[in-house]
Amino acid sequence: xxxxxxxxxxxxxxxxxxxxxxxxxxxxxxxxxxxxxxxxxxxxxxxxxxxxxxxxxxxxxxxxxxxxxxxxxxxxxxxxxxxxxxxxxxxxxxxxxxxxxxxxxx
Numbered sequence: 001x002x003x004x005x006x007x008x009x010x011x012x013x014x015x016x017x018x019x020x021x022x023x024x025x026x027x028x029x030x031x032x033x034x035x036x037x038x039x040x041x042x043x044x045x046x047x048x049x050x051x052x053x054x055x056x057x058x059x060x061x062x063x064x065x066x067x068x069x070x071x072x073x074x075x076x077x078x079x080x081x082x083x084x085x086x087x088x089x090x091x092x093x094x095x096x097x098x099x100x101x102x103x104x105x106x
Contacts, residue, residue, distance in 0.1 A: 001054055001073065002027060002056075002061050002063060002071065002072075002074055002076060003056060003074070003075040004057050004059050004061065004076050005075060005076065005077045006057060007077060007079075008059075008076045008077050008087060009056070009057035009059045010078070011078045011080075011087070012025055012059045013058065013059065015043075019043045019045075020045050022045050023043045024053075024062045025041065025044075025059060025062070026040075026041070026042050026044040026061075026062045027041060027061055027062070027067065027076070028041075028042075028064060028067045029066070029070045029071060039089050041087060044062060047062055048062075048064070050064065050065050051064055052064075052065065052068050061076075071089070072093065073092045073093065074090060074091045074093070075090040077090060
């Protein structure tokens with residue numbers, strides 16, 4: 001499962017206002033970043049047959065099977081504090097992550 005905090009859900013809903021009505025949040029893991037893998041967020045209006053779908057706090061999240069291997073159990077949060085603004089991933093599968101928190105190794 002992928003969990004979404006209340007702050008993240010609010011920000012996703014705000015961003016979804018600019019998208020089509022049937023859009024999903026797509027969470028992916030891609031190669032790159034200083035620790036080997038990076039998170040990628042985007043909106044998608046197409047759910048593939050193999051995608052895993054999670055819905056929490058009114059937000060629909062899609063994850064492809066390969067990415068899910070690396071982020072199962074992850075919590076998506078949002079920060080708008082003095083230390084920076086953006087989405088944060090609390091990933092129990094990450095063995096190491098970079099200082100900025102946008103890449104990891106598993």
